[in-house]
Amino acid sequence: MLRGLYTAASGMNHELNRQDAIANNLANINTSGYKKDEMIGASFHHELYYALDRRSIQPIGFAPLGVETDEVYTYLATGNILTTENPLDLAIVGAGYFVVDNGANQALTRNGHFTRNAQGYLATDNGELVLGENGPIRLDGPVEISADGIIRSNDQVIDRLLVVMPADEALLVKEGHSRFIFDGEWTRLETAVVQQGALENSNVNTIEEMTKMIAVTRAYESNQKVIAVADGVMNKIANEIGRL
Numbered sequence: 001m002l003r004g005l006y007t008a009a010s011g012m013n014h015e016l017n018r019q020d021a022i023a024n025n026l027a028n029i030n031t032s033g034y035k036k037d038e039m040i041g042a043s044f045h046h047e048l049y050y051a052l053d054r055r056s057i058q059p060i061g062f063a064p065l066g067v068e069t070d071e072v073y074t075y076l077a078t079g080n081i082l083t084t085e086n087p088l089d090l091a092i093v094g095a096g097y098f099v100v101d102n103g104a105n106q107a108l109t110r111n112g113h114f115t116r117n118a119q120g121y122l123a124t125d126n127g128e129l130v131l132g133e134n135g136p137i138r139l140d141g142p143v144e145i146s147a148d149g150i151i152r153s154n155d156q157v158i159d160r161l162l163v164v165m166p167a168d169e170a171l172l173v174k175e176g177h178s179r180f181i182f183d184g185e186w187t188r189l190e191t192a193v194v195q196q197g198a199l200e201n202s203n204v205n206t207i208e209e210m211t212k213m214i215a216v217t218r219a220y221e222s223n224q225k226v227i228a229v230a231d232g233v234m235n236k237i238a239n240e241i242g243r244l
Contacts, residue, residue: 008226010066014041015220017069022213025204033111033178034202035074036209042070076169078110079203081195087143088114088122091200093193096163097186100128100179101136108164108186110200111178126177132159133188145196163192 018039028034081091090112092098097108107128114130117123122130122137129136137151137159144152149161164186166172172180 004230005227007066008223008230010068011223012220012227014039014067014069015216015223018216019213019220021072022209022216025209026206026213028202029204029206031111031178031202032113032199033079033109034204035076035110035174035178036202036204037174038073038075039069040071040073041067074172074174075203076172077203079201081198082201083198085197087145087197088116089197089199090114090145090161091195091198092163093195096165096189096192097180099131099162099164100124101131102126102128105181106131107175107179108166108172108182109177109179113199124177131162133162134159137161145194147193147195149192149194161192161194163189163194165189 018041021037021039025036028036078094081093090098092110092112097110098112100107100109109124111124114122114124116139117127117129120138120140122139124130131137132151139151139153139158141153145161146152149163151158151160166182167185167187171184172182175181
């Protein structure tokens with residue numbers, strides 16, 4: 001009976017983690033370049049039970065001991081491209097990531113909502129410098145960016161945006177503000193397509209996330225009912241059967 005309580009409680013904890021992920025996805029539905037998360041559950045190790053008699057010991061099967069949150073899976077599918085007409089808003093059409101540098105380390109992002117900082121460099125809202133093939137990109141006037149990432153200002157080529165692809169996207173680790181830390185090798189994409197005056201929206205589907213939220217709530221309530229039933233049974237065992 002106690003095992004049933006622990007199993008139901010572990011289920012409730014996992015559903016709470018799923019609910020947190022769904023709430024975070026919905027909160028970032030309009031965050032450029034955001035990639036949604038999903039909590040993946042896995043069962044604890046099963047316990048093997050045996051039947052004992054006078055002649056032998058026979059295994060009769062396994063009993064599950066509950067569920068735990070095994071990993072956070074990030075869906076890296078691209079979101080819809082939204083036109084903004086802002087010349088410093090950039091969207092990658094297809095595969096690839098921008099590279100940004102905060103002075104201490106570099107990160108990858110698909111959030112192309114950039115600005116010009118006080119020193120005239122192309123930067124993110126958080127002050128990280130956007131990298132071109134020759135390093136940070138300094139803008140001295142009106143900017144034109146072609147589909148191949150070539151940056152022109154005053155009819156002169158300044159640089160080309162550095163758009164890269166990790167060797168293994170599964171190794172990307174979220175670090176907030178639609179950025180990813182990647183401790184591995186990446187390659188520069190020669191055929192990357194960049195759209196100026198546009199942003200990639202998040203890949204969160206509102207209807208899908210709301211449907212998941214309803215399912216999670218019902219699963220949580222089901223585990224609550226299991227605990228209530230188990231508590232009632234144990235109460236009878238302690239207060240009624242014990243009198244016999």
